[in-house]
Amino acid sequence: MYSNSEILFSRAQQSIPGGVNSPVRAFKSVGGTPVFMKSAKGAYMTDADGKQYIDYINSWGPMILGHAYEPVTKAIVDKAAEGTSFGAPTELEIEMAELIKSMAPNVDLVRMVSSGTEACMSALRLARGYTGKNKFIKFEGCYHGHADAFLVKAGSGVATFNIQTVPGVTAGVSADTLTCAFNDLEALTQMVKLNQNEIAAIIIEPVAGNMGCIPPVPGYLEGIRALCDKEGIVLIFDEVMTGFRLAQGGAQEKLGINADLVTYGKVIGGGLPVGAFGGKKEIMQHIAPLGNVYQAGTLSGNPIAMMAGYTTLKILKDNPAIYQELEVMSSYLHQGLDDVLKAAQTPYVINRLGSMISVHFSEKPVRNFADAAAANNTLFNKFFHFLLDEGIYLPPSAFETWFLSAALVREDIDKTIDAARRFFSR
Numbered sequence: 001m002y003s004n005s006e007i008l009f010s011r012a013q014q015s016i017p018g019g020v021n022s023p024v025r026a027f028k029s030v031g032g033t034p035v036f037m038k039s040a041k042g043a044y045m046t047d048a049d050g051k052q053y054i055d056y057i058n059s060w061g062p063m064i065l066g067h068a069y070e071p072v073t074k075a076i077v078d079k080a081a082e083g084t085s086f087g088a089p090t091e092l093e094i095e096m097a098e099l100i101k102s103m104a105p106n107v108d109l110v111r112m113v114s115s116g117t118e119a120c121m122s123a124l125r126l127a128r129g130y131t132g133k134n135k136f137i138k139f140e141g142c143y144h145g146h147a148d149a150f151l152v153k154a155g156s157g158v159a160t161f162n163i164q165t166v167p168g169v170t171a172g173v174s175a176d177t178l179t180c181a182f183n184d185l186e187a188l189t190q191m192v193k194l195n196q197n198e199i200a201a202i203i204i205e206p207v208a209g210n211m212g213c214i215p216p217v218p219g220y221l222e223g224i225r226a227l228c229d230k231e232g233i234v235l236i237f238d239e240v241m242t243g244f245r246l247a248q249g250g251a252q253e254k255l256g257i258n259a260d261l262v263t264y265g266k267v268i269g270g271g272l273p274v275g276a277f278g279g280k281k282e283i284m285q286h287i288a289p290l291g292n293v294y295q296a297g298t299l300s301g302n303p304i305a306m307m308a309g310y311t312t313l314k315i316l317k318d319n320p321a322i323y324q325e326l327e328v329m330s331s332y333l334h335q336g337l338d339d340v341l342k343a344a345q346t347p348y349v350i351n352r353l354g355s356m357i358s359v360h361f362s363e364k365p366v367r368n369f370a371d372a373a374a375a376n377n378t379l380f381n382k383f384f385h386f387l388l389d390e391g392i393y394l395p396p397s398a399f400e401t402w403f404l405s406a407a408l409v410r411e412d413i414d415k416t417i418d419a420a421r422r423f424f425s426r
């Protein structure tokens, strides 16, 4: 007997590469058949076989208010009736930009796009156009979407540039991408020194979320900020995950550090395809049509997408208690998992900031990609599948952050902790 997910997965592979439209959905890292979803409401998703899951992915972040949140879905439906795309400006786009500015005060101008990839790609182009320099620095294990320049496999520091690591990305493109270990200010300072006056930008996930959750060590981001100021480098915070999630003003507010440019995605679209980049007027005014750094999009600022994003952000802005509730639920989960793992006498590290959390089965602190890769990820995969069977949907990789939604209740967290306990006592 095959499950509906198994039947769908085998059918999907006949017409979609690998059966999925984004690779991480294929369960490659944990093994097994991806679960096909049919519907979702609040904290739960229902799969093609009718089984329900407590959701700790939340579409990789966007569904911070929970699935099919009534005010958001109603706003989308009402807006759709007024026409779905004009290719001309609308008032709603101004309201969206004003709302973003009110939540992230160092954003003077903001341009809407349709994905986090587009946001990061455009911010980098802008930083290069503004500074007239080509090189930029990213960090090993940080993800900034799939634009060519970012797809440089993080290797052993400076030596790795100029190597074609992802087929299809030319050596010419990756030659200007320098990679450095996350949380190592010393190595970064050295790299900047070696490339004096050649670096356009440093782009970073202020709280890394694409190698599990890895917060910055104290002083690290402050050090990067000072380095950028001293060397005239544009500091880009990729807040695609952290924006509007860690606080109204994202990581910038939560950690008290301002970037020069910020990129958004995920929460900003409330479940629809939206991204944005914004920042200081001095830099943003170089974007077309104000300036000559070209950037465009047929569906940028799409009314339905804007409505979903605007409604979500407005609810977050008007109800700051949501962030406190998320903190309470996340720390309750953190504490519960901590107790279970301690009792299980398994080496582990729980990293968390706000409603981003992850578990690494590691003996030592996890502060960068190498630490995350050295953890017992085979154990994570078993843990993942046990919880999946129990109706708890974690990200299908040890290198991904879990995201909590405001729809979760204590009972959901208790079930999760209990399942973790049973995994270790089986």
Ligand SMILES: *Cc1c(COP(=O)(O)O)cnc(C)c1O
Binding pocket: 114, 115, 116, 117, 118, 120, 143, 144, 145, 146, 205, 209, 210, 238, 239, 240, 241, 265, 266, 275
């Ligand atoms: C998801 C993500 C992106 C890419 O966003 P897409 O909308 O998937 O293109 C970029 N940066 C970070 C930090 C992300 O988590």
